[in-house]
Amino acid sequence: MEKFLIFTVVGLTLSATYAVIASGLVLTYATTGIFNFSQGAIGMVAAFAYWQLRFDWGWPTPIALVVSLGLLAPAIGLAIDRGIMRGLRGTSEATRLVVSISLMVALIALANLVWEPGRSRPMSTFFEGSRVDLGITTITYHQAITIVVAVLIAAGLRFLLHNTRIGVSMRANVDDDALVLLNGAQPKRIAGISWAVGGFLAGVGGILIAPTLSLEAGSLSLLIINAYAAAIFGRLRSLPLTFVGAIVIGLTEGYLAGYLPGDNQYFAAFRPAATVVILFVALLLVPNPRLRSRAHLREYFPPPSRSGMVMLAVVVVVAGVVLATTLDTVSLITYGPVFSLGIVALSLVPLVGFAGQISLAQLSFAGIGALAVAHHGHDGSPLGLVLAVVLAAAVGTVVALPVMRLTGIYLALATAAFAVALDRWLFNLPDFSVGPVHVRLFGLGSVSVDPLRILGHEFDSPAALLMLSAVVFAAVSLLVAALRWSRFGRQLVAMRDSEAACATFGLNLMWPRVGVFALSAGIAGLGGALYAMQLGSVAPARFDLLNGLPIFILVVVGGAGLVGSALFAGGILYGVLPLTATLGPVIAKINSLFPGFTGVGLGRNPSGAVPVFSAAAGPLRNDPVVLASMGVAMAVCYVLRLAEVFGNWAFVVLLGVALVAAMVVARRRSSSGAQGPGQGAGAGPDPEDLEWVGVTEPFTPAHLARMEQVLDLQSVDLEGAELDPVGGRDA
Amino acid sequence: MSHGGNDAASTPRRLVELRGVRAGYDGIEVLHGVDLTVCAGEVVAILGPNGAGKSTTLKVLAGLHPASAGDVVIAGRRVNGATADALARRGLCLIPEGRGIFPNLTVRENLWMMTHAGVERPQVLERSLHCFPQLSDLLDRTSGTLSGGQQQMLAMARGLATDPALLVLDELSMGLAPLVVDSLYETVRQVADGGTSVLLVEQFARIVMDVADSAVLMVQGHVVDSGHPREIEGKLTQAYLGGQENP
Numbered sequence: 001m002e003k004f005l006i007f008t009v010v011g012l013t014l015s016a017t018y019a020v021i022a023s024g025l026v027l028t029y030a031t032t033g034i035f036n037f038s039q040g041a042i043g044m045v046a047a048f049a050y051w052q053l054r055f056d057w058g059w060p061t062p063i064a065l066v067v068s069l070g071l072l073a074p075a076i077g078l079a080i081d082r083g084i085m086r087g088l089r090g091t092s093e094a095t096r097l098v099v100s101i102s103l104m105v106a107l108i109a110l111a112n113l114v115w116e117p118g119r120s121r122p123m124s125t126f127f128e129g130s131r132v133d134l135g136i137t138t139i140t141y142h143q144a145i146t147i148v149v150a151v152l153i154a155a156g157l158r159f160l161l162h163n164t165r166i167g168v169s170m171r172a173n174v175d176d177d178a179l180v181l182l183n184g185a186q187p188k189r190i191a192g193i194s195w196a197v198g199g200f201l202a203g204v205g206g207i208l209i210a211p212t213l214s215l216e217a218g219s220l221s222l223l224i225i226n227a228y229a230a231a232i233f234g235r236l237r238s239l240p241l242t243f244v245g246a247i248v249i250g251l252t253e254g255y256l257a258g259y260l261p262g263d264n265q266y267f268a269a270f271r272p273a274a275t276v277v278i279l280f281v282a283l284l285l286v287p288n289p290r291l292r293s294r295a296h297l298r299e300y301f302p303p304p305s306r307s308g309m310v311m312l313a314v315v316v317v318v319a320g321v322v323l324a325t326t327l328d329t330v331s332l333i334t335y336g337p338v339f340s341l342g343i344v345a346l347s348l349v350p351l352v353g354f355a356g357q358i359s360l361a362q363l364s365f366a367g368i369g370a371l372a373v374a375h376h377g378h379d380g381s382p383l384g385l386v387l388a389v390v391l392a393a394a395v396g397t398v399v400a401l402p403v404m405r406l407t408g409i410y411l412a413l414a415t416a417a418f419a420v421a422l423d424r425w426l427f428n429l430p431d432f433s434v435g436p437v438h439v440r441l442f443g444l445g446s447v448s449v450d451p452l453r454i455l456g457h458e459f460d461s462p463a464a465l466l467m468l469s470a471v472v473f474a475a476v477s478l479l480v481a482a483l484r485w486s487r488f489g490r491q492l493v494a495m496r497d498s499e500a501a502c503a504t505f506g507l508n509l510m511w512p513r514v515g516v517f518a519l520s521a522g523i524a525g526l527g528g529a530l531y532a533m534q535l536g537s538v539a540p541a542r543f544d545l546l547n548g549l550p551i552f553i554l555v556v557v558g559g560a561g562l563v564g565s566a567l568f569a570g571g572i573l574y575g576v577l578p579l580t581a582t583l584g585p586v587i588a589k590i591n592s593l594f595p596g597f598t599g600v601g602l603g604r605n606p607s608g609a610v611p612v613f614s615a616a617a618g619p620l621r622n623d624p625v626v627l628a629s630m631g632v633a634m635a636v637c638y639v640l641r642l643a644e645v646f647g648n649w650a651f652v653v654l655l656g657v658a659l660v661a662a663m664v665v666a667r668r669r670s671s672s673g674a675q676g677p678g679q680g681a682g683a684g685p686d687p688e689d690l691e692w693v694g695v696t697e698p699f700t701p702a703h704l705a706r707m708e709q710v711l712d713l714q715s716v717d718l719e720g721a722e723l724d725p726v727g728g729r730d731a
Numbered sequence: 732m733s734h735g736g737n738d739a740a741s742t743p744r745r746l747v748e749l750r751g752v753r754a755g756y757d758g759i760e761v762l763h764g765v766d767l768t769v770c771a772g773e774v775v776a777i778l779g780p781n782g783a784g785k786s787t788t789l790k791v792l793a794g795l796h797p798a799s800a801g802d803v804v805i806a807g808r809r810v811n812g813a814t815a816d817a818l819a820r821r822g823l824c825l826i827p828e829g830r831g832i833f834p835n836l837t838v839r840e841n842l843w844m845m846t847h848a849g850v851e852r853p854q855v856l857e858r859s860l861h862c863f864p865q866l867s868d869l870l871d872r873t874s875g876t877l878s879g880g881q882q883q884m885l886a887m888a889r890g891l892a893t894d895p896a897l898l899v900l901d902e903l904s905m906g907l908a909p910l911v912v913d914s915l916y917e918t919v920r921q922v923a924d925g926g927t928s929v930l931l932v933e934q935f936a937r938i939v940m941d942v943a944d945s946a947v948l949m950v951q952g953h954v955v956d957s958g959h960p961r962e963i964e965g966k967l968t969q970a971y972l973g974g975q976e977n978p
């Protein structure tokens with residue numbers, strides 16, 4: 001009984017913290033429509049700041065609290081609103097999510113920069129050592145304070161949102177901010193207050209929980225997954241239900257800590273993952289969301305052009321050859337993931353870009369691919385790669401089936417929960433059997449992977465593996481482009497644009513979604529397998545959620561609907577950033593901030609960065625003379641480099657100079673000859689392409705027939721209603 | 732239909748004047764120089780086909796959308812660039828197209844929002860319920876669950892409760908039964924008789940025949956005609972059938 005009470009108190013204290021953080025999450029969501037993934041990271045920063053003031057500099061507790069909670073946390077909230085969220089009006093939910101995920105990544109990187117990780121930073125709890133006697137049991141002051149604070153915040157928020165005009169205005173704001181203006185109130189000010197209060201609540205949660213855990217940026221920020229689970233109970237809207245959720249989750253954790261047998265490996269590993277499982281289940285219970293009929297959005301992705309795709313594939317293969325022949329072994333290992341993890345980035349293009357779905361678990365699927373090739377690719381058997389795709393796709397299907405009716409935030413959370421469940425639990429289990437199926441995992445450490453062998457040729461050197469990944473990357477790019485050109489691809493884009501419209505056309509929404517999810521998991525598995533071969537031996541930490549987020553962010557920053565964005569993501573994360581990092585430790589530190597901060601900048605240009613580059617390169621692409629000269633110049637540089645006339649740095653610089661010079665010359669030539677005939681002939685849209693009908697050529701009934709066929713609409717019979725939409729009048 | 736209230740001898744005071752107003756979306760101009768005057772105490776209707784730019788005109792007037800050229804003058808002051816909330820607090824009340832309510836708030840909370848314009852909460856409640864007694868049983872309902880007519884009454888309540896100098900209504904009749912529309916416009920008439928100027932937008936002249944003192948016809952971003960609603964009605968039919976040749 002005594003033990004039960006103790007762990008009840010432990011559980012309730014956790015509940016209280018989660019409730020505080022989750023209520024901040026619900027507040028910003030209900031009042032601004034933005035799901036703030038960085039809520040936990042704000043709390044983390046506040047906790048670090050509090051540690052700095054109170055324990056490192058020894059300030060008195062009240063002053064440290066006022067500064068970190070009263071000033072810093074709301075200021076961060078306000079700054080996020082002013083600097084970032086205001087630019088997000090009219091963007092899709094996916095873009096907003098990416099921005100807040102990026103913000104989390106940025107805050108973690110920033111905290112790691114300011115407070116070097118790995119150092120021990122002890123924090124004592126409030127009134128450490130003092131206890132309150134409740135008769136049946138005693139609880140610590142810190143526990144009592146935590147619970148009382150949560151109750152006060154619950155009451156205070158309820159009062160704010162329903163009994164004050166500013167609170168009602170906050171809720172009104174998310175409905176219709178133009179109407180708020182017409183009522184004479186100021187939506188910007190109202191949103192600012194919401195964010196400040198949200199930041200404050202994050203800070204309270206962070207400072208209450210940090211002393212009972214360790215002060216570590218990543219894990220404190222992710223702890224928030226537990227708070228998210230609570231918020232999901234309240235459907236991100238209801239504060240009372242959020243508190244109920246927090247109590248369920250906190251108590252579960254408390255009792256698991258008290259009663260789960262600690263000597264059983266399977267159970268012990270389960271404890272940290274329990275909440276994630278609760279989150280996953282809670283998400284499954286979310287009622288079917290309404291079908292989205294999309295409003296006016298700022299993102300637009302044109303379908304890839306055939307010539308552009310061929311060029312991309314050629315560039316990738318040539319780059320692979322050049323890298324493989326010029327880099328030394330160490331560099332080959334450093335830059336190896338450009339293409340292998342680039343394939344993981346590529347897996348996001350059909351999913352996020354075409355279908356508008358979100359998955360934060362792609363690197364986990366890559367981990368499954370790595371496992372497949374480790375256990376089934378002995379002596380380079382190609383079966384390993386095949387199974388990597390098949391197993392990852394199969395697991396993808398299994399995950400997709402229950403969660404596919406979810407969209408946006410819910411889907412992002414469900415996939416994040418899946419990723420965390422793998423990180424914290426499954427990947428750390430010893431091998432086990434379920435009936436006849438024997439599941440082999442990382443064996444509580446790392447597993448070794450053999451390089452591929454096809455027809456007697458073994459890809460056993462880093463150079464060979466890099467070339468192999470480049471070729472596979474090029475092939476998968478073409479596959480993804482072909483998908484976009486296919487009927488299936490058009491269905492995905494149509495669904496992204498308006499689910500409601502697709503449903504009224506009679507399209508089945510479920511199977512395209514599951515299909516694209518499985519396909520993208522399979523592609524990720526392939527990338528993971530190649531990555532594992534490059535590493536030779538892999539441990540689960542390579543595939544955890546936080547490592548996967550930068551890939552996701554950069555694909556979206558590149559422009560998720562564009563195949564080139566995967567090359568952009570792989571090239572920047574595993575090429576440019578490591579390369580510049582060799583210039584000095586300061587640049588390496590700045591680099592660590594890069595993914596988060598660029599993602600945050602997405603609000604400025606939601607269609608991504610790749611269109612900007614390709615617009616800049618447009619004249620070059622259409623100018624065969626300059627293009628050929630550039631190719632020759634680069635080839636000469638390459639030959640000179642192979643002849644050891646100069647080293648890699650000079651080579652990189654020369655290539656850069658050649659590219660920039662070619663772009664400048666091409667631009668000159670195109671602007672001087674702008675009036676000439678035949679200009680830009682290659683740049684026009686494919687006349688075959690249905691998506692340009694109405695823009696490039698008049699719309700005819702024949703197009704209608706083809707469109708019906710492409711969208712699989714033959715079955716719709718409108719009983720000879722007058723369907724001739726155009727031209728009928730003239731006839 | 733002559734409307735008393737203001738002395739015909741004194742020159743009517745111009746409450747609203749739009750002079751050569753141009754505006755557009757994403758660089759495409761939809762208002763090509765709109766001229767429009769509403770005098771104090773007057774009820775003016777803007778009529779015109781879909782896409783003529785009626786709603787855009789109202790948005791520019793209310794400060795929700797910027798004018799790219801021309802003057803927006805209210806009560807003698809040029810207010811280009813003033814924000815919508817500032818104008819709202821100074822007595823301009825726009826009830827937008829569709830339902831101008833917050834669907835996730837209760838009726839009571841919707842009424843509370845109206846106090847931002849500067850009227851105290853008890854007054855708002857009293858005036859709204861006086862005009863629309865139907866709402867008093869619905870105060871704690873989430874307003875998104877009300878019927879279309881009830882929602883429009885709630886939206887209209889702002890025009891009554893905040894006692895604006897200028898009431899601007901965008902297609903009050905949209906999607907409502909004729910009887911409901913009649914009763915809403917009767918309320919508008921009462922508001923106008925109380926001295927408030929009204930600028931309203933409708934697709935059809937007949938609806939506003941008994942309410943409006945004058946009407947203007949808008950086609951493709953221009954005001955092409957003005958006069959009594961009855962005169963405009965005939966031209967409106969033309970505008971619908973062959974608006975192209977006109978501007």
Ligand SMILES: Nc1ncnc2c1ncn2[C@@H]1O[C@H](COP(=O)(O)OP(=O)(O)OP(=O)(O)O)[C@@H](O)[C@H]1O
Binds near residue numbers: 757782784787
């Ligand atoms: N948010 C917007 N973005 C882009 N274009 C718009 C937007 N709102 C209106 N337009 C365009 O501006 C033009 C005028 O629209 P407006 O809504 O003012 O017309 P209206 O006269 O009110 O029509 P209706 O009677 O259908 O309400 C239309 O061609 C419309 O397509």
Ligand SMILES: [Mg+2]
Binds near residue numbers: 785828902
């Ligand atoms: Mg309109």
